[in-house]
Amino acid sequence: MKLSMHLFATIAAAAIGLSACDYDGYEPNEPGRLVPRTADEDATVPSINANGTKLHAETFGDPLNPILLVLHGGPGADYRSLLNCRAFAAQGYFVVFYDQRGSGLSQRHPKSLYTLKTLEDDVGAVIRYYRRSPAQKVFLLGHSWGGMLATAYVNSNPTVVNGLIIGEAGGLVWKDVEDYISRSRDFGLLSEALNNATYADQFFTGRKDQHQILDYKFALLTSTDGAKDSPVGNEGSLPYWRSGAVVFDALYNLGKKQRPDWTANLAQFRTRVLFVYSQNNTAYGEAHARKVSGAFPNVQLERINDAGHDMISFPRGFANFFPLALTYLNGLR
Amino acid sequence: MNKVAFAILSCLGACSVASAQNINWRAFRTGPASTISVNAGLDYGVAFGVAYGRRVSSRVPIVLGADYSFPAGDRLIDDFKVRSGLQIEVIHAGRFSATAKIAGIFRRFENTQALLQNFGGEFAGVAGYYTRRWFVAGEVTFDKAIVTHVKHTKEARDLNPGLVTGWYIPTGGNLLTGVQTGVTLGRTDFTLKAGQVLSEDFRTKPLIPFYTQLSYGIRF
Numbered sequence: 001m002k003l004s005m006h007l008f009a010t011i012a013a014a015a016i017g018l019s020a021c022d023y024d025g026y027e028p029n030e031p032g033r034l035v036p037r038t039a040d041e042d043a044t045v046p047s048i049n050a051n052g053t054k055l056h057a058e059t060f061g062d063p064l065n066p067i068l069l070v071l072h073g074g075p076g077a078d079y080r081s082l083l084n085c086r087a088f089a090a091q092g093y094f095v096v097f098y099d100q101r102g103s104g105l106s107q108r109h110p111k112s113l114y115t116l117k118t119l120e121d122d123v124g125a126v127i128r129y130y131r132r133s134p135a136q137k138v139f140l141l142g143h144s145w146g147g148m149l150a151t152a153y154v155n156s157n158p159t160v161v162n163g164l165i166i167g168e169a170g171g172l173v174w175k176d177v178e179d180y181i182s183r184s185r186d187f188g189l190l191s192e193a194l195n196n197a198t199y200a201d202q203f204f205t206g207r208k209d210q211h212q213i214l215d216y217k218f219a220l221l222t223s224t225d226g227a228k229d230s231p232v233g234n235e236g237s238l239p240y241w242r243s244g245a246v247v248f249d250a251l252y253n254l255g256k257k258q259r260p261d262w263t264a265n266l267a268q269f270r271t272r273v274l275f276v277y278s279q280n281n282t283a284y285g286e287a288h289a290r291k292v293s294g295a296f297p298n299v300q301l302e303r304i305n306d307a308g309h310d311m312i313s314f315p316r317g318f319a320n321f322f323p324l325a326l327t328y329l330n331g332l333r
Numbered sequence: 334m335n336k337v338a339f340a341i342l343s344c345l346g347a348c349s350v351a352s353a354q355n356i357n358w359r360a361f362r363t364g365p366a367s368t369i370s371v372n373a374g375l376d377y378g379v380a381f382g383v384a385y386g387r388r389v390s391s392r393v394p395i396v397l398g399a400d401y402s403f404p405a406g407d408r409l410i411d412d413f414k415v416r417s418g419l420q421i422e423v424i425h426a427g428r429f430s431a432t433a434k435i436a437g438i439f440r441r442f443e444n445t446q447a448l449l450q451n452f453g454g455e456f457a458g459v460a461g462y463y464t465r466r467w468f469v470a471g472e473v474t475f476d477k478a479i480v481t482h483v484k485h486t487k488e489a490r491d492l493n494p495g496l497v498t499g500w501y502i503p504t505g506g507n508l509l510t511g512v513q514t515g516v517t518l519g520r521t522d523f524t525l526k527a528g529q530v531l532s533e534d535f536r537t538k539p540l541i542p543f544y545t546q547l548s549y550g551i552r553f
Contacts, residue, residue: 024502025480025499025500025501025502026497026499026500026501026502027501027502028481028501028502028503028504032495032497033496033497033501034483034496034497034501035493035496036493036495036496037495080492189379189405190379190405190406191405191406191407192405192406192407192408194378194379194405194406195378195379195404195405195406195412196406196412196442196444197540198377198378198404198539198540198541199377199378199404199412199442200377200442200444200449201377201507201539201540201541202377202414202440202451202453202476202478202505202507202539203440203442203449203451203478203481203504203505204478204481204504204505205478205504205505205506205507205532205533205534205537205539206505206537207534207536207537208534208536208537213504219446220444220446220447221540223444223445223446224444237445237446237488239492240492241492241493
């Protein structure tokens with residue numbers, strides 16, 4: 001009886017308190033509440049229209065200088081974690097960043113509109129958007145998935161770009177991608193990181209068209225990459241705007257189905273490629289780096305010390321990466 | 334009354350009548366009226382828990398109870414789930430029993446991006462073959478996350494200042510279908526349940542699309 005009275009009093013107090021609230025709760029799929037608004041939802045987001053979509057994009061440096069186009073990882077991540085590369089602008093490069101279709105602050109699309117070929121075509125469209133003349137040199141810098149996308153573009157267009165920097169691309173054939181993903185997701189069964197990734201599934205569920213909810217859940221999931229027990233060896237969580245859950249899901253499933261091979265035409269790309277891997281990513285390592293980079297006929301393989309997978313994003317890694325990359329670029333300009 | 338208040342009070346109301354454990358309805362009809370159990374399994378992650386149940390005197394067999402569970406990890410109090418409710422045997426025909434469960438849920442999740450606190454409900458039906466020594470039954474459970482308070486961490490707000498802290502409604506639901514079985518030895522019960530998890534749209538699956546639970550209980 002005492003317990004019942006206590007419960008009744010608790011509920012009554014909660015009712016009075018909660019009734020004082022003047023809102024009915026937020027709709028989780030409403031733009032801008034759980035994840036930021038995208039370029040098509042917010043006119044203040046800097047953007048370009050290319051290949052039939054609106055891409056969040058920014059540039060740094062003189063537009064007439066050689067272009068350094070930076071391709072972020074994921075799929076579904078964004079370029080916020082790669083902004084250290086703005087430093088190349090002060091060294092005479094026109095640095096171009098964009099969030100890939102469906103990623104970051106770029107426009108979302110239905111899952112069926114994301115294909116590997118479309119994202120590859122977007123790279124070409126962005127180059128054409130910014131290139132002032134055929135004489136203006138173009139360099140690609142792709143990190144992780146961005147390295148795979150950069151390679152896919154070069155494989156299809158071996159004569160367009162004048163240099164290529166790749167950081168820990170998972171693989172250039174699907175088997176290598178699978179192997180790397182398997183190792184990089186090898187959390188202990190009882191680890192905080194694994195359960196942080198999976199436990200949130202009971203709080204939020206989203207239908208395939210509820211992008212804001214899916215993106216928010218994906219952000220909660222991907223933040224585990226910064227966990228201390230993650231094998232990728234990062235110093236912490238990455239800065240980001242929005243994690244694109246649907247583009248990730250679409251491209252990953254297409255990869256599993258189509259098992260792409262982006263190496264068939266690489267023999268035609270004779271330019272030296274700078275391929276970097278990190279000291280602290282135990283899921284990658286020198287052996288995998290040699291295997292993946294071996295697809296290029298002319299490659300300079302370098303280890304970035306004191307860094308994990310996202311070596312460009314954190315100060316120590318970038319301090320070791322920048323001089324190498326600058327020397328490489330200056331040698332080709 | 335606004336939607337958030339209504340949702341939370343509905344969950345509290347379910348909790349106030351109080352559970353959710355695997356019961357051998359033939360063995361638990363007579364004798365000691367209380368049972369306590371410990372369990373481990375997969376419940377949106379590797380999880381461990383403890384549960385208490387009490388049979389109440391009534392014309393219809395009813396068990397009230399509560400359970401607490403938490404996922405594995407370095408920090409054991411940042412994520413957890415408390416569930417409280419009742420289970421009623423609605424059909425009893427020979428060795429066949431069908432029961433209905435309703436429970437209120439409070440759950441908490443915290444990582445570098447957010448603190449989530451959710452009030453939800455669980456609605457289940459269990460039907461199967463029961464003897465005093467063992468049972469096997471099928472179960473269907475709808476686990477509804479009715480309203481969730483999202484508090485973005487400073488790290489998340491520094492990255493995206495426009496993020497809105499507050500109550501979000503509705504936020505999700507999962508359908509669990511599976512089987513449960515158990516053996517009774519004197520006053521102890523060993524039970525096992527397992528099944529699959531599907532989101533409420535009946536298409537998408539959570540990262541761990543199945544659940545399991547191994548439980549050891551004592552009646553007293």
